[in-house]
Amino acid sequence: MIQLSKGGAYLINGNEVIEDGADIAAILKSKLGENVPSKKEAAKNTLAYEILEKHNTSGSMDKLKVKFDKLTSHDITFVGIIQTARASGLEKFPIPYVLTNCHNSLCAVGGTINEDDHMFGLTCAKKYGGIYVPPHQAVIHQFAREMLAGGGKMILGSDSHTRYGALGTMAMGEGGPELVKQLLDKTYDINMPGVVGVYMTGEPMKGVGPQDVALAIIGEVFGNGYVKNKVMEFVGPGISNLSADFRIGIDVMTTETTCLSSIWKTDDKIKEFYDIHGRSADFKELNPGNVTYYDGMIYVNLSEIKPMIAMPFHPSNTYTIEELNANLLDILDECEKKALVSLGGQVEYSLKDKVRNGKLYVEQGIIAGCAGGGFENICAAADILRNKSIGNDEFTLSVYPASTPIYMELARNGDLADLLGTGAIVKTAFCGPCFGAGDTPANNAFSIRHSTRNFPNREGSKLQNGQISSVALMDARSIAATAANKGFLTSATDIDVEYKNPKYFFDKSIYENRVFDSKGIPDPDVEIQFGPNIKDWPEMSALTDNLVLKVVAEIHDPVTTTDELIPSGETSSYRSNPLGLAEYTLSRKDPGYVGRAKEVHVAEKARIAGESPEEAFPEIKSIMDKIKASYPDINNTNIGIGSAIFAVKPGDGSAREQAASCQKVLGGWANIANDYATKRYRSNLINWGMLPFLVKAGELPFKKGDYLFVPGIKEAVKNKNDSIRAFVVGDTLKEFELKLGELTDDERKIILEGCLINFYRENN
Structure with missing residues (x-):
């Protein structure tokens, strides 16, 4: 189904791939004559290069400084972003900024907290000149597809699934501080990313949908890092066989490959999408050059893709449904063993007890959000279920159209009635099932979902309370x-159905009647409406000359997700309260973390106040005595005291900045890792003034509870030192090496100032 090139590859005239090899020059010469471009020149013919070049302000295509056309955030990110921007000097939104309300839509959670956040967003949209989409109108990415995307444009969103490449828009999901930079008229600074082609041929068989194609790709490229921090560029003749909705459904899942962004060639089917939504002028035909070079090539034969399932607890844990049903007990046993790593043995976990009469039984089905809630997906589901029943046993089915216009059209064409008649429930636009805040199944239940992720706790269970259910993606x-089939796992290719494929009609009046659009005109006289849970960021100290760090958490999972660093779900109500939310940091991975971090932070607070850290936190006295024995110039004015965590590869998953900021407000100064799973998590650390240290894999010289001393760290950051001297403080000072990796000049300044807020406050 999926194959990967071993090296780079040329794409000739959009339909012929020639991989790198010893005879590549001769092959190209035979096809192109004497006019064969170099790899560097041919790489400029990618769609990604063309779009990035138009948005780059640095003058160098090696070191990009990107300005985006539009921004978008939802209601568990926009409060913190705007609060950070306000503290840094925000006066108005310089580009269109859309505030959607699709995550904290359940306003009964946390009392008035969520609706207070919504009113904060509405008043900020008025004051600073933005766009406000009320709860239940649309999930963030569907509104962006319908109303924001444009050919050749770039959009930055504070949600990791900010992906509109199928519509010709290069979009990126980042932590909130990167949006703050855009709001303050600054830039998004990255090295020119690699570009990997995704060459599509063939046509999907009947019953295969976009999630099947996406999961097949994710299963092949996640583990080996084939597209990590690169742009995935979709090309090839097979694209013409896919509808706009089908392409969108694949595209949104590219986030789970850990790529930086995505972009697709566009054609008349994408033009039709813009026409339907009344935005014909926003379409642009995009095609790679006649001779284009890619850093790698993913071959996707759409005709060979079969219905897929990603078993718990990661989208890359993929099998065909046919394979799973044929080897059921063996695969379930393998998944249970993998779960021991993901769950850390905190609860008993079994999948084999889901087997009934040789078939896998599931208790819940969900079709929802930016991945599953599209018009074509729901219509296809209605076709399959028409005149049938989901039964009256444990199995339930919930469907969440991704926007009210989609919901309206389902009502008009009769599919809504067909779904309701089966016993399914059709709900309003809401992202809750994707991050653990909606349709939580029973303990030990198994849920199948057309959504974006299936990490532990994404279905709403709590390990610390002995609760566990699990999600598979389909x-x-x-x-x-x-x-x-009443809850027994069944592939769509195993049933006989006639798909109606109804035409979609978009009703723009729904948004015209309900969405607030300032048209980019701010009203500075508007007073921002605050709720009691909306808190300012606490003061954060600049980096000191030296640091002493206590390692307060040690995680050896192969990958640590942002959900494990700061849980999603019910904690989302506290995203507007930095200190309140911080109480949940690592709560599902290391419940003792918060207490240990707070203990160390007491010493730093005393030091900042001019008091004795040793009296505030007696444990630190012997550590400081040992350090001063070798470094007598150390005193309470030139050494900071904080905490650090070690994780093998942290940061997979969500763009949420709180995965880093919660550590910071608890006194965290650093992460130490063998690698960082995503650029966005590393950027979040930096933007919150935390040091993204690296140590070599297999060479961990410290353990949880140890103190580390990093002398001269401030000068090392200033001087761009590649290697950082550090010591484990024991009976002696045992030296080891830390690295920081590449940092831009601004990133170094942010770390030195202590966080992005301090950096802008100082520079403004």
């Missing part, structure tokens, strides 16, 4: 087939 079509 396409809406196979979820509907399973529902038609």
Whole structure:
């Protein structure tokens, strides 16, 4: 189904791939004559290069300084972003900024907290000149597709699934501080990313949907890092066989490959999408050059893709449904063993007890959000379920259209009635099932979902309370087939159905009647409405000359997700309260972390106040005595005291900045890792003034509870030192090496100032 090139590859005239090899020059010469461009020149013919060049302000295509066309955030990120920007000097939104309300839509959670956040967003949209989308109108990415995307444009969003490449828009999901930079008229600074082609051929078989294609790709490229921090560029003749909705459904899942962004060639089907949404002028035809060079090539034969399932607890844990059903007990046993790593043995976990009469039984189906809630997905599910019943046993089915216009059209064409008639529930636009705040199944239940992620706790369970359920990812079509089979796992290709493929009609009046659009005109006289849970960021200290760090958490999982660093779900109500939210940091991975970090932070607070850290936190006295014995110039004015965590590879998953900021407000100064799973998590650390240290894999000289001494760290950051001297403080000072990796000049300044807020406050 999926194959990967071993090296780079040329794409000739959009339909012929020639991989690097010893005879590449001769092959190209035979096809192109004497006019064969170099790899460097041919790489400029990618769609990614063209778009990035138009948005780059640095003058160098090696070191990019990007300005985006539009910004978008939802209600568990926009409060913190705007609060940070306000503290840094925000006067108005310089470009269109859309504030959607699709995550904290359940306003009964946390009392008035969520609706207070919504009113904060509305008044900020008025004051600073933004766009406000009320709860239940649309999930963030569907509104962006319908109303924001444009050919050749760039959008930055504070959600990791900010992906509109199928519409010709290069979009990126980052932590909130990167949006703050854009709001303050600054830039997004990155090295020119690699570009990997995704060459599509063939046509999907009946019953195969976009999630099947996406999962097949993720399963092949996540583990080996094939596209990590690169741009995925979709090309090839197979694209013409995919509808706009189908392409969108694949595209949104590219986030799970750990790529930086995505972009697709566009054609008349994408033009039709813009026409339907009344935005014909925003379409732009995009095609790679006649001779284009890619850093790698992913071959996708759409005709060979079969219905897929990503078993718990990662989108890359993929099998065909056919394979799973044929080897059921063996695969379930393998998944249970993997779960021991993900769950840390905190609860008993079993999947084999889901087998009934040789078939896998699931208790819940969900079709939702930016991945599953599209018009074509839901219509296909309705076709499969028409005149059937989901039964009256444990199995339930919930469907969440991604926007009210989609919901309206489902009502008009009759598919809504067909779904409701089966016993399914159709709800309003809401992202809750994707991050653990909606449709939580029973303990030990198994849920199949057309959504974006299936990390532990994404379904709402709490390990610390002994609760565990699990999620597998599937396409809406196979979820509907399973529902038609009363909860027994069934592939959509195993049923006989006629798909109606109804035409979509977009009703723009829904948004015209309800969405607030300032048209970019701010009203500075508007007073921002605050709620009691909306708190300012606490003061954060600049980096000191030297640091002493206590390692307060040690995580040896192969990958640590942002959900494990700061949980999603019910904690989302506290995203507007930095200190309140920080109480949940690592709560599902290391419940003792917060207490240990707070103990160390007491010493730093005393030091800043001019008091004795040793009296505030007696444990530190012997550590300081040992350090001063070798470094007598150390005193309470030139050494900071903080905490650090070690994780093998932290930061997979969400763009949420709070995965870093919660550590910071608890006194965290650093992460130490063998590698960082995503650029966005490393950027979040830096923007909150935390040091993204690296140590070599397999060479961990310290353990949880140890103190580390990093002398001269301030000068090392200033001087761009590649290697950082550090010591484990024991009976002696045992030296080891830390690295910081590449940092831009601004990133170094942010770390030196202590966080992005301090950096802008100082520079403004």
